[in-house]
Amino acid sequence: MSVRTLEVGTGGGGYPIRIAPGLLADVGTLCRSQAPAHRYAVIADSQVARLYGPGVVTGFDDAGIDATLIPFPAGEWNKSRDQWAAVSDRMLREGFGRDSAVVALGGGVTGDLAGFVAATYMRGIPVIQIPTTLLAMLDSSVGGKTGVDTEAGKNLIGAFHHPSAVLIDPAVLETLPRHQRCAGLAEAVKTAAILDLELWDWMVAGASALSNGDSEASSELIERVVRHKAAVVGDDPLERDRREILNFGHTVGHALEALEGYKLLHGEAVAAGMRVESRLGELLGVTERGTSERLAVLLEACGLGGDWEADREPTEIRDAMSKDKKARLDRIRCVFLSRIGEVATDADGRHSFGLGDEDLGQLLATALRSAPGV
Amino acid sequence: MSVRTLEVGTGGGGYPIRIAPGLLADVGTLCRSQAPAHRYAVIADSQVARLYGPGVVTGFDDAGIDATLIPFPAGEWNKSRDQWAAVSDRMLREGFGRDSAVVALGGGVTGDLAGFVAATYMRGIPVIQIPTTLLAMLDSSVGGKTGVDTEAGKNLIGAFHHPSAVLIDPAVLETLPRHQRCAGLAEAVKTAAILDLELWDWMVAGASALSNGDSEASSELIERVVRHKAAVVGDDPLERDRREILNFGHTVGHALEALEGYKLLHGEAVAAGMRVESRLGELLGVTERGTSERLAVLLEACGLGGDWEADREPTEIRDAMSKDKKARLDRIRCVFLSRIGEVATDADGRHSFGLGDEDLGQLLATALRSAPGV
Numbered sequence A, B: 001m002s003v004r005t006l007e008v009g010t011g012g013g014g015y016p017i018r019i020a021p022g023l024l025a026d027v028g029t030l031c032r033s034q035a036p037a038h039r040y041a042v043i044a045d046s047q048v049a050r051l052y053g054p055g056v057v058t059g060f061d062d063a064g065i066d067a068t069l070i071p072f073p074a075g076e077w078n079k080s081r082d083q084w085a086a087v088s089d090r091m092l093r094e095g096f097g098r099d100s101a102v103v104a105l106g107g108g109v110t111g112d113l114a115g116f117v118a119a120t121y122m123r124g125i126p127v128i129q130i131p132t133t134l135l136a137m138l139d140s141s142v143g144g145k146t147g148v149d150t151e152a153g154k155n156l157i158g159a160f161h162h163p164s165a166v167l168i169d170p171a172v173l174e175t176l177p178r179h180q181r182c183a184g185l186a187e188a189v190k191t192a193a194i195l196d197l198e199l200w201d202w203m204v205a206g207a208s209a210l211s212n213g214d215s216e217a218s219s220e221l222i223e224r225v226v227r228h229k230a231a232v233v234g235d236d237p238l239e240r241d242r243r244e245i246l247n248f249g250h251t252v253g254h255a256l257e258a259l260e261g262y263k264l265l266h267g268e269a270v271a272a273g274m275r276v277e278s279r280l281g282e283l284l285g286v287t288e289r290g291t292s293e294r295l296a297v298l299l300e301a302c303g304l305g306g307d308w309e310a311d312r313e314p315t316e317i318r319d320a321m322s323k324d325k326k327a328r329l330d331r332i333r334c335v336f337l338s339r340i341g342e343v344a345t346d347a348d349g350r351h352s353f354g355l356g357d358e359d360l361g362q363l364l365a366t367a368l369r370s371a372p373g374v
Helices: A023-034 A046-062 A081-093 A108-120 A134-140 A170-175 A178-195 A197-211 A215-235 A242-247 A250-260 A266-283 A291-301 A314-324 A357-370 B023-034 B046-062 B081-093 B108-120 B134-140 B170-175 B178-195 B197-211 B215-235 B242-247 B250-260 B266-283 B291-301 B314-324 B357-370
Strands: A004-008 A015-019 A039-045 A066-072 A100-106 A127-131 A145-150 A153-160 A165-168 A332-334 A337-339 A353-355 B004-008 B015-019 B039-045 B066-072 B100-106 B127-131 B145-150 B153-160 B165-168 B332-334 B337-339 B353-355
Touching: A004 A215, A015 A023, A015 A215, A023 A046, A023 A100, A023 A127, A023 A165, A039 A046, A039 A108, A046 A066, A046 A100, A066 A081, A081 A108, A081 A145, A081 B081, A081 B145, A081 B153, A100 A108, A108 A127, A108 A134, A108 A145, A108 A153, A108 B153, A127 A134, A134 A170, A134 A178, A134 A215, A145 B081, A153 A250, A153 B081, A153 B108, A170 A215, A178 A197, A178 A215, A178 A242, A178 A266, A178 A291, A197 A215, A197 A291, A215 A242, A242 A250, A250 A266, A250 A314, A250 A332, A266 A291, A266 A357, A314 A357, A353 A357, B004 B215, B015 B023, B015 B215, B023 B046, B023 B100, B023 B127, B023 B165, B039 B046, B039 B108, B046 B066, B046 B100, B066 B081, B081 B108, B081 B145, B100 B108, B108 B127, B108 B134, B108 B145, B108 B153, B127 B134, B134 B170, B134 B178, B134 B215, B153 B250, B170 B215, B178 B197, B178 B215, B178 B242, B178 B266, B178 B291, B197 B215, B197 B291, B215 B242, B242 B250, B250 B266, B250 B314, B250 B332, B266 B291, B266 B357, B314 B357, B353 B357
Parallel strands: A015 A165, A039 A066, A039 A100, A100 A127, A127 A165, B015 B165, B039 B066, B039 B100, B100 B127, B127 B165
Antiparallel strands: A004 A015, A145 A153, A332 A353, B004 B015, B145 B153, B332 B353
8 A cells, every 4th residue: 555644743742644545444553553542432424434334333343342333413514512522432431542543534513513522522632633524634634623503603713733644545536426526626626726836737638637536646635635634734723823724715615604594515605615715806996907817727527516596795795805804903814826836915015804884895796796606 | 010931831832820919910911911802702601700700791891892791690500502502603793803812700610611622714714811719829821721521421522722812810719619628729739739748737837827718828838739739730731641641630520520419619529539530549559558548638638528418329430430431442540649749650651550340340339438538
């Protein structure tokens, strides 16, 4: 088995990311070597638990390691304090101690929820992230963000808790529905757009193989994208400045997610968000003209076209963006490209731009009317 | 105002502890200099909010700083996930952002609960601890432990989250009921017993002044005890080994607290726990004979006599100790003195001893029969 390995720096030791098709077969010994523990709590949603749970637990059994599958109901709305409490209580009832570790097996919801369980169980036990969706492989398994959603918004309650390791088996992507795979590609397009023109060109050439889930192309894509993300997160583990660039497409994207009530996949919302934000950047004179066209062409080639019907009022979107602001006194901030492969900086050298509430409604109206592919 | 200042190392910057009678009057400017933020959420239980809330908020107002008092119902049973969620939700509703900070104003319950709110609010915002009980001043404000209780036990859900500063105003001790002040002295007796024979002798000489709440004696006591605790915690911020010694009296003490359902103050339970554990140590030949007598005399002089009626069966206490174990596979572990001022180490050099379930019932029965003052 050929294993691609990357190292993420955290300012406190760092951790490895291992990528290899078929890696799940060795899950027990890999977990033991990366995060030695007396017992493992394998947390997975009901769907993933049904698909992979028995195989993973057998993998631990075969290595003579004590592992228990702890399922929770599938669905974004279950990334909640209630499910966090229910999973924690089940672990307490079953006697998991401080010498245990959590295995987060699943997509982004599971990574966030199980990570938050680990962050707060007996003041923190290790977690190993095993993402099973392309989006989670590319994005949410790196960076140590954990948390749950509340009525007030997404991810407002949570903690930074870096995993002991991230184990990625691209073979599981074959069982993923096409629209989920395509949604995952949105994060790869984002990474190329903000950081890497060469990766952009490679994706343009290989978009069809990627959206069809070709396993060799997927492995290379994961390695290239994760390497970028690991470098950015390693430079700025607590999200003070540079890490902001990863929010490209997310200011509008999060607002759309909130408005559509999770009917839109995260990647679909980010794809629409990038379309609108790149057009906004062009209107503001920050982004090179033609960028939003190029973005729309690649997104379309990746199977990301028209997931979001642009039938919302600009004021609705603006209000949802305001609500998503993490600080009331802050202005809405947005990351803009200067051109494909490069992020613009504002007058203070910051990697995002503050937007005034007054102008934003008008700007959004124009951007929505004229953004290619929206 | 004469300010005693100590510095706690955390492996990541450290934070100051400031001790001065009357310090609360300057709370606004002190918080702003120790943890600059746009807004402060002053979290206090209903009793402390009534006593000190308006004064503290005025202190912020006078300095032109935005602060909001957020009360929660008083009582150990409110150190719960429900209150944690309610306080967090109130902060979200009122628009507290990532540029906010929490002020934990109160006893140990408030420090733990408000600290956990800060640890998990938008993945962590700063917290300033302002303890208002002697116990919290001596003990719970240092070390970064935060968390809540669940049905399965105390402090099983939580996080390490070091404060930006600890501000101690010994003048507030004058409003504390005598039995609470005395209960706080238990932690000071513990510190002297495990670490400092000279402090022990000083306490024996000054026990009456201390239990009467003499403010000069209290200030010196707080400084001496907190200096010890800060050194131990600084050596071992994540509680891997040496920090264990702070658990002297707590293995039995926690079991008594669980059995008596919080009718016993924490300090009263620890006082009884130290009596029983020092006698256990003598019976096992680990602790110098006569130690439990000396301990009983000082505790009595500090007003800590007979708070706990020893009418529990040894097997009840043993079972409660087993339940408190944080790892099912672990044996019950107990810290023993070798003599006053010094902790014993086991054959592996560890600062606690594993106890077998089989012998423990018998040993406890003998210890309970013969421990002085129980």
